[in-house]
Amino acid sequence: MRSITDTVTITELSRLTNKSRPTIYKWLTLYENEKRDEMPQAITQLFDMIAASGSKKEIYQFCEDQFIGLNDDEGLEQILRLLRSNRYKIDLEKIKNYILEEINK
Helix, strand or coil: CCCHHHHHHHHHHHHHCCCHHHHHHHHHHHHHHHCHCCCCCHHHHHHHHHHHHHHHHHHHHHHHHCCCCCHHHHHHHHHHHHHHCCCCCCCCHHHHHHHHHHHHH
């Protein structure tokens, strides 16, 4: 079984789960000490998947299914509005390449 942070960083987990880095560190410690009953079930499932060689794509999909709330869609809509209204002022190709890089990590 591999370490959770061999696949994803603490910062990434924080962003994907909408939880603080200290909370992620706490859960990692609990997980490593096999105190899974003290953790949220979704986090235990996520860590189990990562430890069992889950791919980045699987991890991101799991987090999207489990942790993305309705309020997050508002943020996405706001980003899309900003991109549309400023498409002539910004380098959309550069943004697209950045997103593709992040997806393929």
